[in-house]
Amino acid sequence: MKISYFPGCTLNTKGKGFDRSVREAMAALGVELVELPDWNCCGASFPLLVDNVLDLVGPARVLINTAARDNKLTTACTTCYNVLKRTNRVLREDENIRERLNYFVEADYQGQVEVSDILQLIRDEVGFEKVKEAVKKPLNGLRVASYYGCMVLRPPREVAYDDPENPHALDDLMAALGAEPVRWGAKAECCGNYLVARKPEVAMEMSYRVLSSASRAGAEVIVANCPLCQFNLDRWQRDLTLTHGGFEPIPVLYFTQLLAIALGLDPGGYELEKHYVDPRPLLESKGLI
Amino acid sequence: MSTVVSLEKYIHNDLVRRVEELSGQDLLACYQCGECSAGCPAAFAMDLLPSQVIRLLQLGQVEEVLNSATIWFCAACQTCYARCPKGVDLSRIMEALRELAMERDGDTLKHTEIPKEELEAFPQQAIIAGFRKYTL
Numbered sequence: 500m501k502i503s504y505f506p507g508c509t510l511n512t513k514g515k516g517f518d519r520s521v522r523e524a525m526a527a528l529g530v531e532l533v534e535l536p537d538w539n540c541c542g543a544s545f546p547l548l549v550d551n552v553l554d555l556v557g558p559a560r561v562l563i564n565t566a567a568r569d570n571k572l573t574t575a576c577t578t579c580y581n582v583l584k585r586t587n588r589v590l591r592e593d594e595n596i597r598e599r600l601n602y603f604v605e606a607d608y609q610g611q612v613e614v615s616d617i618l619q620l621i622r623d624e625v626g627f628e629k630v631k632e633a634v635k636k637p638l639n640g641l642r643v644a645s646y647y648g649c650m651v652l653r654p655p656r657e658v659a660y661d662d663p664e665n666p667h668a669l670d671d672l673m674a675a676l677g678a679e680p681v682r683w684g685a686k687a688e689c690c691g692n693y694l695v696a697r698k699p700e701v702a703m704e705m706s707y708r709v710l711s712s713a714s715r716a717g718a719e720v721i722v723a724n725c726p727l728c729q730f731n732l733d734r735w736q737r738d739l740t741l742t743h744g745g746f747e748p749i750p751v752l753y754f755t756q757l758l759a760i761a762l763g764l765d766p767g768g769y770e771l772e773k774h775y776v777d778p779r780p781l782l783e784s785k786g787l788i
Numbered sequence: 789m790s791t792v793v794s795l796e797k798y799i800h801n802d803l804v805r806r807v808e809e810l811s812g813q814d815l816l817a818c819y820q821c822g823e824c825s826a827g828c829p830a831a832f833a834m835d836l837l838p839s840q841v842i843r844l845l846q847l848g849q850v851e852e853v854l855n856s857a858t859i860w861f862c863a864a865c866q867t868c869y870a871r872c873p874k875g876v877d878l879s880r881i882m883e884a885l886r887e888l889a890m891e892r893d894g895d896t897l898k899h900t901e902i903p904k905e906e907l908e909a910f911p912q913q914a915i916i917a918g919f920r921k922y923t924l
Contacts, residue, residue, distance in 0.1 A: 508912040547864065547883035549812035554920065578913055583912035654877075663870055673832035689829045689865035696910065696918025697897050701833045701861055708829070726911045734909065 500624060503569040504532035505561060507579040508540045514576070514726040516770030517753040521575040521617055523768075524759040528625045528633060532573070535564060541582040544693065552596055556604060558586035562614075563606045567679040573615045577650035577725040580616040582657050587614050615720065616651050617658045620755070622668050627675040634704060634764030637645045637677030641785055644718035645669035645680055645754070646709065647687050648728045663687070669722065669754055685712035690731040703735040707743055710736070714749055719781060724755035729753060750778035760787050802887065803850035810884035817874045818842045824868035824878050834858040838868055845881070850888070859885040860896065864921070883921075884923055890924045897922035 510518035525532050539557055546554035561583060565572040574580050585698040590597050591610030601607055615623075621630065647666045655663040666687060670680035688709050691702025710732060713721050723729040733751040742744050756769050766788055771779055808815060818839070825837035836844070836858045844853050853859065862882035869877040890896060897918055899907070907915070 508916065513911040540912075542920065543913040544864065544920050546920075547877075548810050548887060549880075550810065576913070578917075627874065649865040649867075651869045655870050689863050689867065691830075692863040692865060693914055693917035693921055694830070694861065694863050695914050696902065697922050698833070698861065699906070701830060702863075703831050704832065705863070719893045727913050727917075730909075730911050730914065 500529070500587060501531045501533055502620070503535050503565050503572045504594045504784065505535050505538055505541075505565075505572055505574040505579060507574060507576040508543070509726040509735070510576055514753075515729075516768070517575060517726060517729075517755060519768045519770075520755040520759040523764050524673055524755050524762055525617070525621075527764060528621065528630065529757070530620070530625065533569075533776065535561070535572070538566060541579045541586075543578055543582070545582045545585045552599055555586050555589065556599060558582050559590060559600050559608070560604055562590065562610075562612050563604060563608045565612045566608055570611060571613045571615065573620050575617040575724075577616055579725060580614065581650035581658055584614045584686055587612060588657055611774050612651065616660070616724075618651070618668055618672065621672065621758075622660075627671055630672065630758075631675040634676055634761050636761055636787060638643075638673070638757060638761050638785070638787065639677050641678045641757075641787075642681050642717055642719045643673045643678045643757070644683050644713035644716060645673055645686060646713070646721050646728065646732070648722050648723070648725050649687070649689050649692070650725055652687055655672070660755070669724065672754065672758070673722065676758060681713070681716040681718045683712050683716035683718065685709040688712075690728045692727060692731075695727075695731055699735075702731050703738065706731045706735060706739045707739050707746070708753070710739070711743070711746065711747060714747060720757075720778065721749060721751045722757055723751055724754055748776045750774065750776045750781055752778050799846075799848035803846050804845060804848055806888060807845060807850065807881060807884045811877070813876055813878075815842060815845050815876075815881070818846065818876050819874065821873060823871050823873065824876075827867045827871055829865060829867065830863055833861045838862075841885075841886045842876070842878065842881065849859070853885055854889045854892065858882075859889060860922070867922050879890055883903040886921065887924070888921075895923040
């Protein structure tokens with residue numbers, strides 16, 4: 500199948516390893532991601548004031564751009580997913596905002612595009628059984644903590660395609676790859692999000708709570724689905740070893756990096772070397788790279 | 789001769805009305821169960837708990853809330869909204885409060901205050917979302 504793909508600003512720059520692993524893994528699964536031409540940033544946060552229609556223009560433009568060539572849009576960055584999905588819902592349900600936005604950007608969009616997250620696409624369009632059959636290098640014995648964060652879960656009625664309190668789609672995918680998903684409590688807790696820009700020490704502590712929960716559950720690696728979650732969880736671990744006694748660093752990968760490796764693809768372009776906690780010794784010890 | 793004193797204009801004052809308008813939320817829907825405070829992942833850093841923010845707003849104490857650190861520690865993770873039995877979207881109320889505080893005191897994030905090495909390391913979305921939340 501073919502589907503329009505929105506990389507978003509971070510996957511086009513800091514998250515290139517994520518982007519490349521997504522494109523290659525999806526191609527290996529028989530899904531061709533067609534990059535949306537002339538795309539723009541979604542805004543990286545859904546505007547929460549009822550009269551803030553201006554901040555909906557960016558994501559609305561992405562949806563309008565998609566509608567000209569496709570009725571489906573997928574994205575790997577879960578923040579983009581959250582913003583696009585919620586904006587689309589507003590455009591479907593709020594006649595007043597729909598009219599104002601259409602007038603402003605000179606379009607006639609009714610909210611017809613279906614927005615999906617890449618994990619959702621893998622689950623619903625490819626199927627975990629088919630993924631299992633395509634595995635060339637099973638992740639045998641790798642204890643993985645699947646981290647969902649906020650963006651694919653909340654608000655549940657607007658964005659969730661999984662159980663918002665105990666999601667399992669990512670655990671199911673990891674199991675299909677041959678890994679051992681650990682049971683842990685912080686899989687849906689916030690990493691600190693944009694607080695990192697203003698109060699990094701608070702984001703750091705929020706991330707510590709996620710990391711330590713994964714470690715306590717016996718995980719060897721955490722997989723993330725959002726570049727900001729990945730950064731917040733990964734970035735401060737050296738500092739955390741100094742401030743939190745007994746803390747042991749744990750690598751944080753994008754789930755698609757592990758997916759691509761399990762599918763037998765060459766991880767040379769996935770920027771594993773750019774992660775703050777080097778995941779390569781672990782992957783080497785498991786015979787995966 | 790008796791004088792009737794109405795507390796309405798003190799409690800449901802103009803600032804409270806603006807919070808309601810900007811957030812689209814009914815502050816009186818909250819019955820103080822505390823679910824939001826119990827689940828908030830940033831509560832450890834807050835001087836007012838999320839449920840206390842709503843309680844103060846119900847009592848018209850907007851200035852006290854605008855002067856608290858809490859409104860800047862909400863990461864809009866929406867855990868409170870997902871769990872609120874009354875469907876109050878507290879993250880929208882927090883956004884309205886940030887808006888009012890910045891109308892009063894100006895932007896709270898300047899790019900010159902972010903260390904250069906962090907600015908270079910941040911994923912783009914951290915910078916974009918940060919400036920959307922902390923500047924007008």
